Amino acid sequence: MNETVSPATRRTVAIGLTLYLIYSVAPVWWLIVNSTKNSRDLLLSNGLWFADLDLGRNLSQIFDYQDGIFLRWAGNSLLYSGVGSLVGTFVALAAGYGLARFAYPGRSFSMALVVGSFLIPYSMLTLPLYLLFSKIGLVGSAWAVLIPTFVNPFSVYLAKVYVEAAIPVELIEAARIDGAGEVRIFLSIVLRMLTTAGATVFLLAFVASWNGFFLPVTMLQESDTWTLSLGLYNWLRQSQVSNASTIDFTSIVITGSLLSVIPLAAVMLALQRFWRTGVTLGAVK
Amino acid sequence: MVLDTRPVASPLPPRPARRKRYPGHAVTGLKGFAFTAPFFAGFALVFVAPFGYALYQSLYSEQLSSDGLGGSRTVFVGLSNFTRALGDGDYWTSILRVCVFALIQIPVMLGLSLLAALLLDLATGRRARLFRLGLLVPYMIPSIVATLVWLYLYSPRLGPITRATAWFGADVNMFSPNLLWIGIGNLLTWVGIGYNMLIIYGSLRSVPRELFEAARLDGAGELRIAWSIKIPHVRSALVLTGMLAIIHMLQIFAEPLVFRVTSPETVTAGFTPIMMIYNLAFTQGNYNYAAALSVLLAVVVGAVSVLFYRVSSREAL
Numbered sequence: 001m002n003e004t005v006s007p008a009t010r011r012t013v014a015i016g017l018t019l020y021l022i023y024s025v026a027p028v029w030w031l032i033v034n035s036t037k038n039s040r041d042l043l044l045s046n047g048l049w050f051a052d053l054d055l056g057r058n059l060s061q062i063f064d065y066q067d068g069i070f071l072r073w074a075g076n077s078l079l080y081s082g083v084g085s086l087v088g089t090f091v092a093l094a095a096g097y098g099l100a101r102f103a104y105p106g107r108s109f110s111m112a113l114v115v116g117s118f119l120i121p122y123s124m125l126t127l128p129l130y131l132l133f134s135k136i137g138l139v140g141s142a143w144a145v146l147i148p149t150f151v152n153p154f155s156v157y158l159a160k161v162y163v164e165a166a167i168p169v170e171l172i173e174a175a176r177i178d179g180a181g182e183v184r185i186f187l188s189i190v191l192r193m194l195t196t197a198g199a200t201v202f203l204l205a206f207v208a209s210w211n212g213f214f215l216p217v218t219m220l221q222e223s224d225t226w227t228l229s230l231g232l233y234n235w236l237r238q239s240q241v242s243n244a245s246t247i248d249f250t251s252i253v254i255t256g257s258l259l260s261v262i263p264l265a266a267v268m269l270a271l272q273r274f275w276r277t278g279v280t281l282g283a284v285k
Numbered sequence: 286m287v288l289d290t291r292p293v294a295s296p297l298p299p300r301p302a303r304r305k306r307y308p309g310h311a312v313t314g315l316k317g318f319a320f321t322a323p324f325f326a327g328f329a330l331v332f333v334a335p336f337g338y339a340l341y342q343s344l345y346s347e348q349l350s351s352d353g354l355g356g357s358r359t360v361f362v363g364l365s366n367f368t369r370a371l372g373d374g375d376y377w378t379s380i381l382r383v384c385v386f387a388l389i390q391i392p393v394m395l396g397l398s399l400l401a402a403l404l405l406d407l408a409t410g411r412r413a414r415l416f417r418l419g420l421l422v423p424y425m426i427p428s429i430v431a432t433l434v435w436l437y438l439y440s441p442r443l444g445p446i447t448r449a450t451a452w453f454g455a456d457v458n459m460f461s462p463n464l465l466w467i468g469i470g471n472l473l474t475w476v477g478i479g480y481n482m483l484i485i486y487g488s489l490r491s492v493p494r495e496l497f498e499a500a501r502l503d504g505a506g507e508l509r510i511a512w513s514i515k516i517p518h519v520r521s522a523l524v525l526t527g528m529l530a531i532i533h534m535l536q537i538f539a540e541p542l543v544f545r546v547t548s549p550e551t552v553t554a555g556f557t558p559i560m561m562i563y564n565l566a567f568t569q570g571n572y573n574y575a576a577a578l579s580v581l582l583a584v585v586v587g588a589v590s591v592l593f594y595r596v597s598s599r600e601a602l
Contacts, residue, residue, distance in 0.1 A: 005407055005507065009407060009507050010407075013404050013407045013408050014408070014412075016400070016404045017401070017404050017405065017408060017416045017420075020401050020404070020416070020419075020420055020478070021416060021419040021420065023475070023478075024419055024420050024421075024422050024423050024475070024478070024479065025419055025422055027423075027431075027434045027435065027438060027475065028422055028423075028426065028434075030434065030437075030438060030445070031430075031434050034437075034443075042443055043442065043443060047443065047444065047445040047448070048445060091323050091324050091327065092324065094320045094321070094323060094324070095320060095321040095323070095324035095325070097320055098317045098318065098319070098320030098321035099317075099321055101317065102313060102314055102316065102317020102318070102320070103314055103317070104314035104315065104317050104318045105314075106318075107317070107318075110321060110325060113325075113328070114328075117328070117332050119586070119587050119590060120332065120336065120583055120586075120587075121532065121535065121536050121582060121583055121586045122536070123536040123538060123559050123562075123582075124339070124536075124579045124580070124582055124583045124586075125331070125332060125335045125336060125339070126335075127339070127562060127563075127566050127572070127575055127576065127579055128334075128335035128336070128338040128339035128342065128576060128579070129331065129335040130566075131338060131342065131572060132330075132334055132335055132338055147327065147330065147331060148331050150327050151324065151327035151328055151330070151331045151332070153328070153332075156324055182313070182316045182320075186320065210427055211427050211428045211429075213428065213429060213538065213539035213542075214538050214539065214559070214563075218563070218567075228427070229427060229428075229429040229430075229539075232429055232430070232433060233429060233542075233543060236433060236436075236543065236546055237546050240546055240547065250437075250443070253433060254433075254437065257430040257433050257434065260427055260430055261425070261426055261427065261430055264425060264426075264427055265425040265426075268424075268425045269425075272418075
């Protein structure tokens with residue numbers, strides 16, 4: 001492809017993209033380098049290169065702080081994002097299948113609800129949801145963060161598009177003629193054919209949930225229910241207030257930030273091809 | 286697509302193509318509804334109920350009881366929360382603030398994303414893949430972490446920016462009221478370029494390649510091709526990314542909240558609409574007024590999206 005592009009153009013393209021690459025990667029490089037430094041070198045050494053390697057000490061400070069609450073936050077983040085997105089994906093695939101392959105009264109109305117809800121700013125719902133959840137006693141529990149993750153209209157929309165493209169009506173009819181029940185058809189045929197779709201829906205939901213801040217900051221007050229994002233935000237605030245403490249919060253915020261990137265980046269790299277189709281497909285809506 | 290290959294008892298008679306698209310008699314119809322039931326049960330709880338509850342709350346107000354015993358009671362006040370909101374200078378200032386900010390930041394971000402997509406479209410093979418992945422690195426960083434990293438990069442104490450500008454004799458403090466805007470704008474641009482580039486690039490790849498070859502044979506330069514063929518083709522992708530960015534901007538919360546930690550004088554408690562709503566509800570405990578502001582924000586977001594959609598679809602014609 002593009003063999004006809006002149007060498008001069010090629011050079012310009014390479015230089016341009018290299019500049020973009022530096023802009024995109026340099027802050028992450030800074031994060032990696034500085035997570036290995038002690039608080040003195042953070043201030044005094046060159047920010048873009050290594051000084052004394054104190055990563056081990058930073059790590060042990062992080063994991064020692066309040067009896068390893070950082071691990072707790074990591075576990076919470078994995079629970080909220082992992083379980084939430086997994087259940088959410090399953091719910092969305094079922095709903096997408098129902099909407100795409102069955103006819104019943106109210107079907108087009110419910111589809112309109114799904115698409116219409118894209119227009120409601122999610123953050124507008126969070127405050128009344130907090131009031132509602134506090135009435136039924138869910139505020140502060142994992143459910144307060146999990147339940148909203150289970151219900152994702154955009155996932156349903158994606159699932160419906162995928163089902164329409166990937167599940168032929170004839171196949172379902174053939175299975176029915178063979179005497180398979182609807183649930184069995186869904187579980188053993190439809191779900192299996194929707195693996196790619198499921199991975200895409202899961203990944204987009206996982207990233208959104210891992211990045212989420214407004215919902216957990218509203219719903220979770222006790223520090224042992226926090227996510228990594230909430231914990232890091234709180235450490236940042238402490239680093240501004242307390243100078244007398246024995247811990248230097250700046251260095252543990254930086255190292256902790258790097259640690260909290262790892263799970264997300266790992267999931268995204270592992271499922272790279274899915275989120276690329278997901279992002280593009282999401283854009284077609 | 287792999288179809289079920291098991292032999293079917295008898296070949297099905299040819300059926301009318303249209304009518305059988307949804308093979309639904311009443312029973313399977315109900316089963317289809319059952320598949321969507323878990324989602325819509327959740328939808329009712331997480332979307333419909335809070336929406337209704339916000340509307341309900343916004344019509345009431347907590348008032349200190351008049352019997353002198355202290356305590357408060359909830360009174361129906363009709364639309365007075367809304368009339369108060371319409372005249373609330375702080376609220377409209379916060380909306381205007383994000384709008385003006387969006388007007389500058391979003392075109393810059395989309396312009397840079399478009400340029401990146403155009404450059405990437407001209408790159409080839411393994412190198413293109415490497416660049417694409419590299420540009421997407423910011424998308425893999427949790428948003429709080431991205432904000433923290435830039436906060437430290439800007440920091441006069443730790444960050445390389447203040448130090449680098451000091452070499453040139455300039456005294457740059459990124460936390461000063463004027464530069465903070467640029468700082469937040471840069472952060473959002475850094476986070477957004479990769480994602481938006483990917484959407485635009487995807488739309489760019491769907492142009493038939495022969496079109497470019499033909500244009501090149503006719504002597505068109507790459508700039509000319511980009512201007513006359515590529516950019517018009519990706520216009521709908523630009524409209525879409527622009528709209529998503531505006532909706533996102535109207536709801537911005539986490540990033541300014543983190544910047545507030547270091548610059549509380551500049552980033553006030555009601556800096557953005559959502560920050561103001563959050564502050565009203567959780568610091569001042571005025572849920573009713575906060576609910577009214579939430580409803581108004583939804584109206585603003587809806588109006589902006591519809592307006593944007595109208596304008597852009599008219600342009601596309």
